Amino acid sequence: MPSTLHKAPLAQAALAALLALHAAGACAAEQVVKIGVSGPLSGANAFAGKDNENGVRLAVEELNAQKLQVGGNTIRFELQSEDDAGDPKQGVTVAQKFADAKVKFVLGPYNSGVAIPASRVYNDNGILMSTVGTNPKITQAGYPTVFRIVASDTQVGGSVAAYAAKELKVKNIGVIDDRGAFGQGVAMEFKRQAQANGIRIAGHEYTNDKATDFAAILTTLKARRVDAVFFGGYAPQAAPMARQMKALGLNVPLLGGDTLCSPEMAKLGGAAVGENVRCAQAGAIVAKQPGGQAFIDAYKARFKRDPDVYAPSFYDQTKFIAQAMKTANSLDAAKVGAAMHAISYQGVVGTYGYDPKGNLKKTTVTVYTFKNGALTPLASY
Known part of the structure:
Protein backbone atom coordinates (compact mmCIF):
# COMPACT_ATOMS: atom_id res chain seq x y z
CA MET A 1 0.00 0.00 0.00
CA PRO A 2 1.47 3.40 -1.02
CA SER A 3 2.58 5.65 1.74
CA THR A 4 0.38 8.65 2.49
CA LEU A 5 3.56 10.70 2.24
CA HIS A 6 3.40 10.28 -1.54
CA LYS A 7 -0.27 11.22 -1.91
CA ALA A 8 0.09 14.98 -1.49
CA PRO A 9 2.79 15.45 -4.15
CA LEU A 10 0.83 13.21 -6.56
CA ALA A 11 -2.36 15.20 -5.98
CA GLN A 12 -0.51 18.46 -6.46
CA ALA A 13 1.03 17.23 -9.71
CA ALA A 14 -2.38 16.11 -10.97
CA LEU A 15 -3.89 19.47 -10.07
CA ALA A 16 -1.06 21.32 -11.80
CA ALA A 17 -1.54 19.22 -14.94
CA LEU A 18 -5.29 19.87 -14.86
CA LEU A 19 -4.75 23.62 -14.52
CA ALA A 20 -2.23 23.60 -17.36
CA LEU A 21 -4.66 21.71 -19.56
CA HIS A 22 -7.44 24.15 -18.66
CA ALA A 23 -5.19 27.11 -19.46
CA ALA A 24 -4.27 25.59 -22.83
CA GLY A 25 -7.95 25.04 -23.57
CA ALA A 26 -8.79 28.61 -22.65
CA CYS A 27 -6.15 29.87 -25.09
CA SER A 152 -25.19 50.90 -58.04
CA ASP A 153 -24.57 53.53 -60.72
CA THR A 154 -27.91 52.56 -62.23
CA GLN A 155 -29.74 53.47 -59.03
CA VAL A 156 -27.72 56.62 -58.27
CA GLY A 157 -27.74 57.88 -61.86
CA GLY A 158 -31.48 57.31 -62.11
CA SER A 159 -32.17 59.20 -58.89
CA VAL A 160 -30.13 62.24 -59.95
CA ALA A 161 -31.78 62.22 -63.38
CA ALA A 162 -35.25 62.06 -61.83
CA TYR A 163 -34.37 64.88 -59.42
CA ALA A 164 -32.94 67.03 -62.22
CA ALA A 165 -36.06 66.60 -64.36
CA LYS A 166 -38.77 66.82 -61.71
CA GLU A 167 -37.34 69.21 -59.12
CA LEU A 168 -34.83 71.36 -61.01
CA LYS A 169 -36.80 71.32 -64.30
CA VAL A 170 -33.54 70.86 -66.22
CA LYS A 171 -33.98 70.80 -69.99
CA ASN A 172 -30.43 71.10 -71.35
CA ILE A 173 -27.49 69.55 -69.49
CA GLY A 174 -23.77 69.11 -69.99
CA VAL A 175 -22.03 65.92 -68.83
CA ILE A 176 -18.39 65.57 -67.79
CA ASP A 177 -16.67 62.37 -66.67
CA ASP A 178 -13.14 61.49 -65.57
CA ARG A 179 -12.94 58.37 -67.79
CA GLY A 180 -12.54 56.16 -64.72
CA ALA A 181 -14.65 53.08 -64.06
CA PHE A 182 -16.77 54.94 -61.51
CA GLY A 183 -16.98 58.33 -63.20
CA GLN A 184 -17.70 56.98 -66.66
CA GLY A 185 -20.17 54.41 -65.33
CA VAL A 186 -22.28 56.84 -63.34
CA ALA A 187 -22.16 59.45 -66.13
CA MET A 188 -23.42 56.96 -68.73
CA GLU A 189 -26.25 55.83 -66.44
CA PHE A 190 -27.18 59.44 -65.75
CA LYS A 191 -27.22 60.26 -69.48
CA ARG A 192 -29.39 57.27 -70.30
CA GLN A 193 -31.95 58.02 -67.63
CA ALA A 194 -31.83 61.80 -68.10
CA GLN A 195 -32.78 61.33 -71.75
CA ALA A 196 -35.60 59.00 -70.67
CA ASN A 197 -36.83 61.88 -68.47
CA GLY A 198 -36.86 64.27 -71.41
CA ILE A 199 -33.56 66.05 -70.70
CA ARG A 200 -31.36 66.96 -73.69
CA ILE A 201 -27.64 66.17 -73.43
CA ALA A 202 -25.99 69.32 -74.80
CA GLY A 203 -22.50 67.84 -74.70
CA HIS A 204 -20.33 65.16 -73.08
CA GLU A 205 -16.83 66.30 -72.14
CA TYR A 206 -13.93 64.37 -70.61
CA THR A 207 -11.22 64.94 -68.02
CA ASN A 208 -9.19 62.71 -65.68
CA ASP A 209 -8.85 62.06 -61.97
CA LYS A 210 -5.65 64.15 -61.69
CA ALA A 211 -6.95 67.27 -63.47
CA THR A 212 -7.28 70.67 -61.82
CA ASP A 213 -8.07 72.94 -64.79
CA PHE A 214 -11.54 72.60 -66.30
CA ALA A 215 -11.84 76.04 -67.92
CA ALA A 216 -11.85 74.80 -71.53
CA ILE A 217 -14.58 72.18 -71.12
CA LEU A 218 -16.69 74.45 -68.90
CA THR A 219 -16.42 77.26 -71.47
CA THR A 220 -17.61 74.82 -74.15
CA LEU A 221 -20.64 73.85 -72.06
CA LYS A 222 -21.41 77.48 -71.21
CA ALA A 223 -21.52 78.28 -74.92
CA ARG A 224 -24.11 75.55 -75.34
CA ARG A 225 -26.32 77.28 -72.75
CA VAL A 226 -26.62 74.35 -70.39
CA ASP A 227 -28.83 74.83 -67.35
CA ALA A 228 -26.94 72.21 -65.30
CA VAL A 229 -23.70 70.19 -65.35
CA PHE A 230 -23.40 66.54 -64.28
CA PHE A 231 -19.93 65.39 -63.22
CA GLY A 232 -18.96 61.73 -62.97
CA GLY A 233 -15.89 61.74 -60.74
CA TYR A 234 -14.58 62.49 -57.28
CA ALA A 235 -14.61 65.43 -54.87
CA PRO A 236 -10.94 66.47 -55.43
CA GLN A 237 -11.91 67.38 -59.02
CA ALA A 238 -15.51 68.44 -58.39
CA ALA A 239 -14.58 71.11 -55.85
CA PRO A 240 -12.22 73.09 -58.11
CA MET A 241 -14.72 72.54 -60.93
CA ALA A 242 -17.35 74.33 -58.81
CA ARG A 243 -14.94 77.21 -58.19
CA GLN A 244 -14.14 77.51 -61.89
CA MET A 245 -17.83 77.40 -62.86
CA LYS A 246 -18.41 80.36 -60.55
CA ALA A 247 -15.41 82.24 -61.96
CA LEU A 248 -16.66 81.71 -65.52
CA GLY A 249 -20.17 82.89 -64.66
CA LEU A 250 -21.59 79.43 -65.31
CA ASN A 251 -24.12 79.80 -62.53
CA VAL A 252 -25.98 76.52 -62.89
CA PRO A 253 -26.28 73.48 -60.59
CA LEU A 254 -23.37 71.02 -60.44
CA LEU A 255 -24.82 67.52 -60.10
CA GLY A 256 -23.06 64.28 -59.22
CA GLY A 257 -23.12 60.96 -57.46
CA ASP A 258 -22.19 59.91 -53.94
CA THR A 259 -18.53 60.94 -54.23
CA LEU A 260 -19.63 64.58 -54.24
CA CYS A 261 -21.64 64.05 -51.04
CA SER A 262 -18.53 64.53 -48.94
CA PRO A 263 -17.41 67.15 -46.42
CA GLU A 264 -14.27 67.27 -48.59
CA MET A 265 -16.34 69.11 -51.22
CA ALA A 266 -17.02 72.00 -48.86
CA LYS A 267 -13.47 71.91 -47.51
CA LEU A 268 -11.85 72.13 -50.95
CA GLY A 269 -14.49 74.28 -52.66
CA GLY A 270 -15.11 76.87 -49.96
CA ALA A 271 -17.74 79.45 -50.83
CA ALA A 272 -18.13 77.97 -54.32
CA VAL A 273 -19.79 74.88 -52.85
CA GLY A 274 -23.27 75.52 -51.56
CA GLU A 275 -26.81 74.98 -52.76
CA ASN A 276 -25.48 74.97 -56.32
CA VAL A 277 -24.16 71.43 -55.68
CA ARG A 278 -26.62 68.53 -55.70
CA CYS A 279 -25.46 64.97 -55.17
CA ALA A 280 -27.05 61.57 -54.57
CA GLN A 281 -25.93 59.10 -51.92
CA ALA A 282 -27.14 55.58 -51.27
CA GLY A 283 -29.06 55.02 -48.08
CA ALA A 284 -31.47 56.95 -45.96
CA ILE A 285 -30.47 59.94 -43.84
CA GLY A 350 -30.87 50.97 -43.64
CA THR A 351 -31.74 47.31 -44.20
CA TYR A 352 -29.20 45.12 -45.97
CA GLY A 353 -30.31 42.15 -48.05
CA TYR A 354 -28.60 40.84 -51.18
CA ASP A 355 -29.75 39.34 -54.46
CA PRO A 356 -27.91 36.32 -55.96
CA LYS A 357 -25.33 38.58 -57.66
CA GLY A 358 -24.50 40.51 -54.49
CA ASN A 359 -26.47 43.69 -55.17
CA LEU A 360 -28.71 45.23 -52.54
CA LYS A 361 -32.29 44.10 -53.10
CA LYS A 362 -33.59 47.48 -52.07
CA THR A 363 -31.93 50.75 -51.26
CA THR A 364 -32.99 54.32 -50.72
CA VAL A 365 -31.05 57.03 -52.56
CA THR A 366 -31.04 60.50 -50.99
CA VAL A 367 -30.28 63.75 -52.83
CA TYR A 368 -28.26 66.30 -50.84
CA THR A 369 -26.97 69.85 -51.13
CA PHE A 370 -24.63 71.96 -49.00
CA LYS A 371 -25.76 74.69 -46.61
CA ASN A 372 -23.13 76.61 -44.66
CA GLY A 373 -20.62 73.92 -45.51
CA ALA A 374 -22.78 71.10 -44.16
CA LEU A 375 -24.37 68.31 -46.17
CA THR A 376 -28.16 68.79 -46.10
CA PRO A 377 -30.75 66.29 -47.40
CA LEU A 378 -33.32 67.41 -49.95
CA ALA A 379 -35.24 64.35 -51.14
CA SER A 380 -35.16 60.55 -51.05
CA TYR A 381 -36.00 58.17 -53.87
Whole structure:
Protein backbone atom coordinates (compact mmCIF):
# COMPACT_ATOMS: atom_id res chain seq x y z
CA MET A 1 0.00 0.00 0.00
CA PRO A 2 1.47 3.40 -1.02
CA SER A 3 2.58 5.65 1.74
CA THR A 4 0.38 8.65 2.49
CA LEU A 5 3.56 10.70 2.24
CA HIS A 6 3.40 10.28 -1.54
CA LYS A 7 -0.27 11.22 -1.91
CA ALA A 8 0.09 14.98 -1.49
CA PRO A 9 2.79 15.45 -4.15
CA LEU A 10 0.83 13.21 -6.56
CA ALA A 11 -2.36 15.20 -5.98
CA GLN A 12 -0.51 18.46 -6.46
CA ALA A 13 1.03 17.23 -9.71
CA ALA A 14 -2.38 16.11 -10.97
CA LEU A 15 -3.89 19.47 -10.07
CA ALA A 16 -1.06 21.32 -11.80
CA ALA A 17 -1.54 19.22 -14.94
CA LEU A 18 -5.29 19.87 -14.86
CA LEU A 19 -4.75 23.62 -14.52
CA ALA A 20 -2.23 23.60 -17.36
CA LEU A 21 -4.66 21.71 -19.56
CA HIS A 22 -7.44 24.15 -18.66
CA ALA A 23 -5.19 27.11 -19.46
CA ALA A 24 -4.27 25.59 -22.83
CA GLY A 25 -7.95 25.04 -23.57
CA ALA A 26 -8.79 28.61 -22.65
CA CYS A 27 -6.15 29.87 -25.09
CA ALA A 28 -7.44 27.58 -27.82
CA ALA A 29 -11.00 28.82 -27.24
CA GLU A 30 -10.16 32.28 -28.64
CA GLN A 31 -9.99 32.39 -32.43
CA VAL A 32 -8.57 35.32 -34.37
CA VAL A 33 -10.44 36.43 -37.50
CA LYS A 34 -8.59 38.86 -39.75
CA ILE A 35 -10.63 41.63 -41.36
CA GLY A 36 -8.91 43.32 -44.30
CA VAL A 37 -9.54 46.85 -45.53
CA SER A 38 -8.45 47.90 -49.02
CA GLY A 39 -8.70 51.58 -49.87
CA PRO A 40 -6.84 54.75 -50.89
CA LEU A 41 -4.80 55.71 -47.83
CA SER A 42 -2.61 57.97 -49.97
CA GLY A 43 -3.38 60.38 -52.78
CA ALA A 44 -6.31 62.73 -53.37
CA ASN A 45 -8.93 60.31 -52.02
CA ALA A 46 -7.02 59.35 -48.86
CA PHE A 47 -9.69 61.13 -46.78
CA ALA A 48 -12.25 58.60 -48.04
CA GLY A 49 -9.97 55.61 -47.51
CA LYS A 50 -9.32 56.59 -43.90
CA ASP A 51 -13.03 57.20 -43.30
CA ASN A 52 -13.84 53.72 -44.61
CA GLU A 53 -11.16 52.19 -42.41
CA ASN A 54 -12.52 54.06 -39.39
CA GLY A 55 -15.99 52.64 -39.99
CA VAL A 56 -14.60 49.10 -39.98
CA ARG A 57 -12.37 49.81 -36.97
CA LEU A 58 -15.30 51.08 -34.88
CA ALA A 59 -17.35 47.98 -35.74
CA VAL A 60 -14.43 45.66 -34.93
CA GLU A 61 -13.87 47.28 -31.55
CA GLU A 62 -17.54 47.00 -30.65
CA LEU A 63 -17.72 43.37 -31.82
CA ASN A 64 -14.64 42.42 -29.81
CA ALA A 65 -16.23 43.90 -26.71
CA GLN A 66 -19.20 41.56 -27.26
CA LYS A 67 -16.97 38.42 -27.29
CA LEU A 68 -19.00 36.66 -29.96
CA GLN A 69 -19.15 32.86 -29.96
CA VAL A 70 -18.88 30.96 -33.26
CA GLY A 71 -18.30 27.22 -33.45
CA GLY A 72 -17.67 27.03 -29.72
CA ASN A 73 -14.87 29.62 -29.85
CA THR A 74 -14.71 33.23 -28.77
CA ILE A 75 -13.98 35.35 -31.83
CA ARG A 76 -11.48 38.19 -31.76
CA PHE A 77 -11.35 40.32 -34.91
CA GLU A 78 -8.06 41.86 -36.05
CA LEU A 79 -8.00 44.70 -38.57
CA GLN A 80 -5.42 44.65 -41.37
CA SER A 81 -5.57 47.78 -43.51
CA GLU A 82 -3.70 48.17 -46.81
CA ASP A 83 -3.26 51.14 -49.16
CA ASP A 84 -4.41 50.36 -52.70
CA ALA A 85 -3.85 54.04 -53.66
CA GLY A 86 -7.00 53.95 -55.79
CA ASP A 87 -4.91 52.17 -58.44
CA PRO A 88 -6.12 48.95 -60.12
CA LYS A 89 -2.68 47.32 -60.22
CA GLN A 90 -2.00 48.17 -56.59
CA GLY A 91 -5.48 46.90 -55.68
CA VAL A 92 -4.70 43.52 -57.23
CA THR A 93 -1.39 43.42 -55.32
CA VAL A 94 -3.24 44.16 -52.08
CA ALA A 95 -5.77 41.42 -52.86
CA GLN A 96 -2.96 38.89 -53.35
CA LYS A 97 -1.31 40.09 -50.13
CA PHE A 98 -4.53 39.41 -48.24
CA ALA A 99 -4.78 35.97 -49.85
CA ASP A 100 -1.22 35.15 -48.79
CA ALA A 101 -1.99 36.31 -45.24
CA LYS A 102 -5.07 34.03 -45.10
CA VAL A 103 -7.43 36.99 -44.74
CA LYS A 104 -10.91 35.73 -45.66
CA PHE A 105 -13.02 38.89 -45.22
CA VAL A 106 -12.19 42.19 -46.95
CA LEU A 107 -13.99 45.54 -46.80
CA GLY A 108 -13.26 47.53 -49.94
CA PRO A 109 -12.03 48.54 -52.43
CA TYR A 110 -13.41 52.09 -52.54
CA ASN A 111 -12.87 52.71 -56.26
CA SER A 112 -14.80 50.82 -58.94
CA GLY A 113 -11.70 50.69 -61.14
CA VAL A 114 -9.88 48.84 -58.35
CA ALA A 115 -12.80 46.63 -57.36
CA ILE A 116 -13.39 45.18 -60.85
CA PRO A 117 -9.98 43.45 -61.29
CA ALA A 118 -9.51 42.78 -57.55
CA SER A 119 -12.84 40.95 -57.29
CA ARG A 120 -11.50 38.09 -59.43
CA VAL A 121 -8.49 37.63 -57.13
CA TYR A 122 -10.73 37.62 -54.08
CA ASN A 123 -13.13 35.13 -55.67
CA ASP A 124 -10.33 32.82 -56.81
CA ASN A 125 -8.91 32.76 -53.27
CA GLY A 126 -12.20 32.18 -51.45
CA ILE A 127 -12.27 35.67 -49.91
CA LEU A 128 -15.49 37.57 -49.17
CA MET A 129 -15.28 41.11 -50.62
CA SER A 130 -17.61 43.99 -49.68
CA THR A 131 -17.18 47.09 -51.83
CA VAL A 132 -18.73 50.52 -52.28
CA GLY A 133 -17.67 50.47 -55.94
CA THR A 134 -20.82 51.35 -57.85
CA ASN A 135 -19.98 50.27 -61.41
CA PRO A 136 -22.45 47.51 -62.44
CA LYS A 137 -19.58 45.40 -63.87
CA ILE A 138 -18.41 44.56 -60.33
CA THR A 139 -21.28 42.21 -59.66
CA GLN A 140 -22.01 41.10 -63.23
CA ALA A 141 -19.56 38.19 -62.86
CA GLY A 142 -21.89 36.76 -60.22
CA TYR A 143 -19.15 35.84 -57.74
CA PRO A 144 -20.99 34.38 -54.70
CA THR A 145 -18.85 36.19 -52.10
CA VAL A 146 -18.72 39.64 -53.74
CA PHE A 147 -21.14 42.19 -52.29
CA ARG A 148 -21.92 45.78 -53.26
CA ILE A 149 -22.93 47.46 -50.01
CA VAL A 150 -24.41 50.63 -51.58
CA ALA A 151 -26.59 51.54 -54.56
CA SER A 152 -25.19 50.90 -58.04
CA ASP A 153 -24.57 53.53 -60.72
CA THR A 154 -27.91 52.56 -62.23
CA GLN A 155 -29.74 53.47 -59.03
CA VAL A 156 -27.72 56.62 -58.27
CA GLY A 157 -27.74 57.88 -61.86
CA GLY A 158 -31.48 57.31 -62.11
CA SER A 159 -32.17 59.20 -58.89
CA VAL A 160 -30.13 62.24 -59.95
CA ALA A 161 -31.78 62.22 -63.38
CA ALA A 162 -35.25 62.06 -61.83
CA TYR A 163 -34.37 64.88 -59.42
CA ALA A 164 -32.94 67.03 -62.22
CA ALA A 165 -36.06 66.60 -64.36
CA LYS A 166 -38.77 66.82 -61.71
CA GLU A 167 -37.34 69.21 -59.12
CA LEU A 168 -34.83 71.36 -61.01
CA LYS A 169 -36.80 71.32 -64.30
CA VAL A 170 -33.54 70.86 -66.22
CA LYS A 171 -33.98 70.80 -69.99
CA ASN A 172 -30.43 71.10 -71.35
CA ILE A 173 -27.49 69.55 -69.49
CA GLY A 174 -23.77 69.11 -69.99
CA VAL A 175 -22.03 65.92 -68.83
CA ILE A 176 -18.39 65.57 -67.79
CA ASP A 177 -16.67 62.37 -66.67
CA ASP A 178 -13.14 61.49 -65.57
CA ARG A 179 -12.94 58.37 -67.79
CA GLY A 180 -12.54 56.16 -64.72
CA ALA A 181 -14.65 53.08 -64.06
CA PHE A 182 -16.77 54.94 -61.51
CA GLY A 183 -16.98 58.33 -63.20
CA GLN A 184 -17.70 56.98 -66.66
CA GLY A 185 -20.17 54.41 -65.33
CA VAL A 186 -22.28 56.84 -63.34
CA ALA A 187 -22.16 59.45 -66.13
CA MET A 188 -23.42 56.96 -68.73
CA GLU A 189 -26.25 55.83 -66.44
CA PHE A 190 -27.18 59.44 -65.75
CA LYS A 191 -27.22 60.26 -69.48
CA ARG A 192 -29.39 57.27 -70.30
CA GLN A 193 -31.95 58.02 -67.63
CA ALA A 194 -31.83 61.80 -68.10
CA GLN A 195 -32.78 61.33 -71.75
CA ALA A 196 -35.60 59.00 -70.67
CA ASN A 197 -36.83 61.88 -68.47
CA GLY A 198 -36.86 64.27 -71.41
CA ILE A 199 -33.56 66.05 -70.70
CA ARG A 200 -31.36 66.96 -73.69
CA ILE A 201 -27.64 66.17 -73.43
CA ALA A 202 -25.99 69.32 -74.80
CA GLY A 203 -22.50 67.84 -74.70
CA HIS A 204 -20.33 65.16 -73.08
CA GLU A 205 -16.83 66.30 -72.14
CA TYR A 206 -13.93 64.37 -70.61
CA THR A 207 -11.22 64.94 -68.02
CA ASN A 208 -9.19 62.71 -65.68
CA ASP A 209 -8.85 62.06 -61.97
CA LYS A 210 -5.65 64.15 -61.69
CA ALA A 211 -6.95 67.27 -63.47
CA THR A 212 -7.28 70.67 -61.82
CA ASP A 213 -8.07 72.94 -64.79
CA PHE A 214 -11.54 72.60 -66.30
CA ALA A 215 -11.84 76.04 -67.92
CA ALA A 216 -11.85 74.80 -71.53
CA ILE A 217 -14.58 72.18 -71.12
CA LEU A 218 -16.69 74.45 -68.90
CA THR A 219 -16.42 77.26 -71.47
CA THR A 220 -17.61 74.82 -74.15
CA LEU A 221 -20.64 73.85 -72.06
CA LYS A 222 -21.41 77.48 -71.21
CA ALA A 223 -21.52 78.28 -74.92
CA ARG A 224 -24.11 75.55 -75.34
CA ARG A 225 -26.32 77.28 -72.75
CA VAL A 226 -26.62 74.35 -70.39
CA ASP A 227 -28.83 74.83 -67.35
CA ALA A 228 -26.94 72.21 -65.30
CA VAL A 229 -23.70 70.19 -65.35
CA PHE A 230 -23.40 66.54 -64.28
CA PHE A 231 -19.93 65.39 -63.22
CA GLY A 232 -18.96 61.73 -62.97
CA GLY A 233 -15.89 61.74 -60.74
CA TYR A 234 -14.58 62.49 -57.28
CA ALA A 235 -14.61 65.43 -54.87
CA PRO A 236 -10.94 66.47 -55.43
CA GLN A 237 -11.91 67.38 -59.02
CA ALA A 238 -15.51 68.44 -58.39
CA ALA A 239 -14.58 71.11 -55.85
CA PRO A 240 -12.22 73.09 -58.11
CA MET A 241 -14.72 72.54 -60.93
CA ALA A 242 -17.35 74.33 -58.81
CA ARG A 243 -14.94 77.21 -58.19
CA GLN A 244 -14.14 77.51 -61.89
CA MET A 245 -17.83 77.40 -62.86
CA LYS A 246 -18.41 80.36 -60.55
CA ALA A 247 -15.41 82.24 -61.96
CA LEU A 248 -16.66 81.71 -65.52
CA GLY A 249 -20.17 82.89 -64.66
CA LEU A 250 -21.59 79.43 -65.31
CA ASN A 251 -24.12 79.80 -62.53
CA VAL A 252 -25.98 76.52 -62.89
CA PRO A 253 -26.28 73.48 -60.59
CA LEU A 254 -23.37 71.02 -60.44
CA LEU A 255 -24.82 67.52 -60.10
CA GLY A 256 -23.06 64.28 -59.22
CA GLY A 257 -23.12 60.96 -57.46
CA ASP A 258 -22.19 59.91 -53.94
CA THR A 259 -18.53 60.94 -54.23
CA LEU A 260 -19.63 64.58 -54.24
CA CYS A 261 -21.64 64.05 -51.04
CA SER A 262 -18.53 64.53 -48.94
CA PRO A 263 -17.41 67.15 -46.42
CA GLU A 264 -14.27 67.27 -48.59
CA MET A 265 -16.34 69.11 -51.22
CA ALA A 266 -17.02 72.00 -48.86
CA LYS A 267 -13.47 71.91 -47.51
CA LEU A 268 -11.85 72.13 -50.95
CA GLY A 269 -14.49 74.28 -52.66
CA GLY A 270 -15.11 76.87 -49.96
CA ALA A 271 -17.74 79.45 -50.83
CA ALA A 272 -18.13 77.97 -54.32
CA VAL A 273 -19.79 74.88 -52.85
CA GLY A 274 -23.27 75.52 -51.56
CA GLU A 275 -26.81 74.98 -52.76
CA ASN A 276 -25.48 74.97 -56.32
CA VAL A 277 -24.16 71.43 -55.68
CA ARG A 278 -26.62 68.53 -55.70
CA CYS A 279 -25.46 64.97 -55.17
CA ALA A 280 -27.05 61.57 -54.57
CA GLN A 281 -25.93 59.10 -51.92
CA ALA A 282 -27.14 55.58 -51.27
CA GLY A 283 -29.06 55.02 -48.08
CA ALA A 284 -31.47 56.95 -45.96
CA ILE A 285 -30.47 59.94 -43.84
CA VAL A 286 -28.25 58.38 -41.17
CA ALA A 287 -29.08 60.82 -38.37
CA LYS A 288 -32.79 60.03 -38.76
CA GLN A 289 -32.38 56.24 -38.65
CA PRO A 290 -32.73 54.11 -35.50
CA GLY A 291 -29.21 53.96 -34.12
CA GLY A 292 -27.95 56.51 -36.62
CA GLN A 293 -27.25 59.31 -34.18
CA ALA A 294 -25.65 56.86 -31.75
CA PHE A 295 -23.28 55.79 -34.53
CA ILE A 296 -22.40 59.41 -35.37
CA ASP A 297 -21.75 60.17 -31.70
CA ALA A 298 -19.61 57.03 -31.25
CA TYR A 299 -17.62 57.80 -34.41
CA LYS A 300 -16.93 61.39 -33.32
CA ALA A 301 -15.94 60.27 -29.83
CA ARG A 302 -13.52 57.67 -31.22
CA PHE A 303 -11.97 59.57 -34.14
CA LYS A 304 -12.53 63.25 -33.21
CA ARG A 305 -14.21 64.05 -36.52
CA ASP A 306 -17.50 63.57 -38.33
CA PRO A 307 -18.00 60.47 -40.47
CA ASP A 308 -17.73 60.97 -44.22
CA VAL A 309 -19.80 59.29 -46.95
CA TYR A 310 -19.13 55.59 -46.46
CA ALA A 311 -18.03 55.01 -42.87
CA PRO A 312 -21.62 54.02 -41.88
CA SER A 313 -21.86 51.50 -44.74
CA PHE A 314 -18.53 49.87 -43.89
CA TYR A 315 -19.53 49.78 -40.23
CA ASP A 316 -22.86 48.14 -41.09
CA GLN A 317 -21.35 45.54 -43.40
CA THR A 318 -18.74 44.53 -40.82
CA LYS A 319 -21.53 43.98 -38.31
CA PHE A 320 -23.55 42.07 -40.94
CA ILE A 321 -20.59 39.75 -41.61
CA ALA A 322 -20.37 39.01 -37.88
CA GLN A 323 -24.10 38.25 -37.75
CA ALA A 324 -23.76 35.93 -40.76
CA MET A 325 -20.91 34.10 -39.01
CA LYS A 326 -23.19 33.41 -36.08
CA THR A 327 -26.05 32.36 -38.37
CA ALA A 328 -23.79 29.96 -40.31
CA ASN A 329 -21.95 28.96 -37.11
CA SER A 330 -18.87 29.07 -39.29
CA LEU A 331 -15.92 31.25 -40.26
CA ASP A 332 -15.78 29.77 -43.74
CA ALA A 333 -16.19 32.66 -46.22
CA ALA A 334 -18.40 30.64 -48.58
CA LYS A 335 -20.77 29.66 -45.77
CA VAL A 336 -20.82 33.19 -44.38
CA GLY A 337 -21.54 34.55 -47.87
CA ALA A 338 -24.39 32.07 -48.32
CA ALA A 339 -25.86 33.23 -45.00
CA MET A 340 -25.65 36.86 -46.12
CA HIS A 341 -27.65 36.02 -49.25
CA ALA A 342 -30.28 34.30 -47.10
CA ILE A 343 -30.78 36.77 -44.23
CA SER A 344 -31.07 40.52 -43.78
CA TYR A 345 -29.50 43.01 -41.39
CA GLN A 346 -30.78 46.29 -40.00
CA GLY A 347 -27.88 48.75 -39.97
CA VAL A 348 -27.56 52.46 -39.29
CA VAL A 349 -27.93 53.27 -43.00
CA GLY A 350 -30.87 50.97 -43.64
CA THR A 351 -31.74 47.31 -44.20
CA TYR A 352 -29.20 45.12 -45.97
CA GLY A 353 -30.31 42.15 -48.05
CA TYR A 354 -28.60 40.84 -51.18
CA ASP A 355 -29.75 39.34 -54.46
CA PRO A 356 -27.91 36.32 -55.96
CA LYS A 357 -25.33 38.58 -57.66
CA GLY A 358 -24.50 40.51 -54.49
CA ASN A 359 -26.47 43.69 -55.17
CA LEU A 360 -28.71 45.23 -52.54
CA LYS A 361 -32.29 44.10 -53.10
CA LYS A 362 -33.59 47.48 -52.07
CA THR A 363 -31.93 50.75 -51.26
CA THR A 364 -32.99 54.32 -50.72
CA VAL A 365 -31.05 57.03 -52.56
CA THR A 366 -31.04 60.50 -50.99
CA VAL A 367 -30.28 63.75 -52.83
CA TYR A 368 -28.26 66.30 -50.84
CA THR A 369 -26.97 69.85 -51.13
CA PHE A 370 -24.63 71.96 -49.00
CA LYS A 371 -25.76 74.69 -46.61
CA ASN A 372 -23.13 76.61 -44.66
CA GLY A 373 -20.62 73.92 -45.51
CA ALA A 374 -22.78 71.10 -44.16
CA LEU A 375 -24.37 68.31 -46.17
CA THR A 376 -28.16 68.79 -46.10
CA PRO A 377 -30.75 66.29 -47.40
CA LEU A 378 -33.32 67.41 -49.95
CA ALA A 379 -35.24 64.35 -51.14
CA SER A 380 -35.16 60.55 -51.05
CA TYR A 381 -36.00 58.17 -53.87
